[in-house]
Amino acid sequence: KAGVTQTPRYLIKTRGQQVTLSCSPISGHRSVSWYQQTPGQGLQFLFEYFSETQRNKGNFPGRFSGRQFSNSRSEMNVSTLELGDSALYLCASSLNRGPGTNEKLFFGSGTQLSVL
Amino acid sequence: KQEVTQIPAALSVPEGENLVLNCSFTDSAIYNLQWFRQDPGKGLTSLLLIQSSQREQTSGRLNASLDKSSGRSTLYIAASQPGDSATYLCAVRQGAQKLVFGQGTRLTINP
Numbered sequence: 001k002a003g004v005t006q007t008p009r010y011l012i013k014t015r016g017q018q019v020t021l022s023c024s025p026i027s028g029h030r031s032v033s034w035y036q037q038t039p040g041q042g043l044q045f046l047f048e049y050f051s052e053t054q055r056n057k058g059n060f061p062g063r064f065s066g067r068q069f070s071n072s073r074s075e076m077n078v079s080t081l082e083l084g085d086s087a088l089y090l091c092a093s094s095l096n097r098g099p100g101t102n103e104k105l106f107f108g109s110g111t112q113l114s115v116l
Numbered sequence: 117k118q119e120v121t122q123i124p125a126a127l128s129v130p131e132g133e134n135l136v137l138n139c140s141f142t143d144s145a146i147y148n149l150q151w152f153r154q155d156p157g158k159g160l161t162s163l164l165l166i167q168s169s170q171r172e173q174t175s176g177r178l179n180a181s182l183d184k185s186s187g188r189s190t191l192y193i194a195a196s197q198p199g200d201s202a203t204y205l206c207a208v209r210q211g212a213q214k215l216v217f218g219q220g221t222r223l224t225i226n227p
Contacts, residue, residue: 004159033214043205043217056214090159092215104150105215107160 002027004093004108012114018079021111025072025093032074033105034066037088046089049074078113086115118143118210122218130226131198137191137221139206144184147209151180151191153202154220160205164191196225 005024013019025032033048033056045058049068066076072093078085089112092105119142129135139149148167152160164173164180166189172181179192189206203222207215 006159035215035217042219043207043215045214045216048214058214088157092160103148104162104165106162107152109159112157 004091004106006089006091006108006111008111009109010112010114012116013081014116015081015083017081018077019081019113021076021089021091021113023074023076023091023093023108025074025091026106029093029095029106030072031094032068032072033092034074034076035090035092036060037090037110038086043090046076081115083115086113088112118146118208118216120206120208120216120218122204122206122221124221125219126222126224128224128226129196131196133196134192134194135196135223137193137204137206137223139189139191139218141187141189141208141216143208143210144187145210146184149180149182149189149206149208150215151178151189152205152207154205155202163204198225198227201225 007022031050034046035043037043047066048056052068063079068074088110090107090110092107094103094105121140123138146168150165151163154160166173166182177194182189201224203220205217205220207217209215
């Protein structure tokens with residue numbers, strides 16, 4: 001069974017540009033969430049999607065957005081890139097049968113974004 | 117606001133030793149707690165998940181405990197090996213799929 005797939009693996013952009021990252025969850029998983037990892041702030045929750053709807057959002061500016069498609073694949077977009085957006089962006093998926101169930105989150109290898 | 121703290125930030129031990137990693141959280145209203153390992157430049161690998169109603173979980177040489185009332189969890193690694201070298205992260209789940217992570221413990225096992 002294939003794991004969570006994130007593309008591209010590495011990205012280099014310049015300030016002011018925009019970027020789109022892609023995440024394909026494990027087959028059958030309906031929930032996809034995104035996290036930003038930086039050396040200073042650690043891992044921070046960005047947002048979560050379920051059945052094409054954003055269910056939860058972290059404390060990030062509106063430049064960070066996302067969407068989920070009918071096949072559960074998700075994309076994350078960052079507009080007007082800033083130097084501080086340089087980070088490892090991780091996507092996670094889960095079955096999401098409900099909050100009381102034993103659900104692990106499975107993470108992809110991430111996209112390393114460098115903003116110059 | 118939930119805060120998760122991991123102590124120590126870094127740990128170096130000789131191969132074969134048993135060791136304990138600590139995780140504390142400020143809000144006991146959690147669904148579960150999950151331990152992950154992360155190798156440099158890679159994603160997270162789930163090690164153990166403890167539901168809020170459980171006290172511990174075991175997988176091979178790993179044992180994780182949870183004391184929700186005191187806001188603490190420990191990850192016990194028995195007979196450590198060089199391949200255990202990685203950063204270990206704990207995360208508590210609050211609402212839907214939102215995880216709040218600690219800063220991690222960077223573990224080095226010396227041959």
